[in-house]
Amino acid sequence: MEHFALKYLRKDRLPHIFCPGCGIGIIINCTCKAMDELNLDLDKVVLTSGIGCSSRIPGYFYLDSLHTTHGRALAFATGIKVANPELTVICFTGDGDTGAIGGNHFIHACRRNIDITVICVNNYIYGMTGGQVSPTTPEEKVATTAPYGNIENPLDLCKLAEAAGASYVARWTTAHPFQLVRSIKKGINKKGFAFIEVVSQCYTYFGRLNKFKNNIELLKYIKENSININKAKNMSEEELKGKIIVGEFVDREKSEFSEEIHKLIDKHKIVK
């Protein structure tokens, strides 16, 4: 018997490059499960990614994919979607891709509300380049460029997406696989920009530097520190310090960019 995800993956490339216990494998499974349940036409799915650990995901899928420049995955995805609005575009990014170098592209993709599903793998650290501080590293956590603990305020990507105008915003962790599948399905079906942040474990850098014994302890820490949004509403700011709020933050209907631009083109077309 074969794993359900292998139908969508390049089997000759497995086992994949990710470290043992890395959360990216769980995200691959959840994406495959969502595609499985939605019965997508695989000829009409395009994956894009930037640079980073998470951006190696599309290389393992047996689908059309683009591995683009650092932070510009959303710019390429916008081009694909506008050129051919029939396609389902899924974009895999990391915290460096969306929060740091691609921050501007991210804000403006949210603002335009273009029909792309973004799955952001947030592992709190730059895993591929050696464990440097990323914009989402929590306060007091250690990284190779912050050996005495991080003093910067972390960036909340979900709040940023919400303020910039995304249609669908959700955050889950790799310890919530069933909820993540449901959110990815909703995001793909959503007409508009869907942003799904997945808090993932990076044992090799984040875990080792922060004195976690193994990847299971780190994953348990993530699970125990996550609080559902419904419960978090009644809690004070002090109680929520250092916690991960999970759940669906935004689910709204707005006008969509690729549809609007093609309407505009049709309206002003010169008929001969």
Next chain:
Amino acid sequence: MIFINKELCKACYICIEFCPKKVFTISKELNKKGVYPSEVDDESRCTYCKICELMCPDQAITVVKK
């Protein structure tokens, strides 16, 4: 039935920890990569919730309800 592809397993043991019924255990034999993969300890405890299928980062576990 629970199938484990031992050559894909990287010995992270997430399945052992996160299985609600503790179906898995560590194998005593090495695989080709030189790690001790997971194996099924007692399948009669399995409730077919399939969380191991989703949480195995290496696509090694397949669960089929009889």
